[in-house]
Amino acid sequence: MADDVHGKPAEGMECLAMFEPIDETNYVEYQAAPTGKWRPCLYGAEMIEGLRTSQYKNYMERIQKSDCKAEMKRLMESGPPVWVTDKHACPLEEGETHVCKLWFMSDNREVSAMLEGACDGEERQKLWDELKSVHAASEEADAAEKSEEAAAAPA
Secondary structure: OOHHHOOOOOOOOEOOOOOOEOOOOOOEEEEEEOOOOEEEOOOOHHHHHHHHHHHHHHHHHHHHHOOOHHHHHHHHHHOOOOEOOOOOOOOOOOOOOEEEEEEEHHHOEEEEOEOOOOOOHHHHHHHHHHHHHHHHHHHHHHHHHHHHHHHHOOO
């Protein structure tokens, strides 16, 4: 990787989440696919690493615990996340599909933006299909229970 591929933090740059200054110690860039363009991330290193390690886990926890139909609908429609996603910190341009790499200035380290624990391709589709099947079965059981309650209620 050529050193001139990456930039440096702009004067006065601040993390959108923590409102802390972004400097050489916590500056991160993200690479968008398929363009391959590198851009400054608008979160500091700690926040973006937190997203990389928690977004998939949080999705799976929300799938298991949510009792809100609207949230479950959104979760089922979007499917299990694969890549770091944040429309504020890592906005994508038209035609770009996802963030594929992250670069941490402090140790000149490039890492995949794939979420910790996430799966891709056929494995992701299989998981998504299983989640949708479980969700549909749960919805059917809820509907049957409500129907039984309505039938048993005094008129």
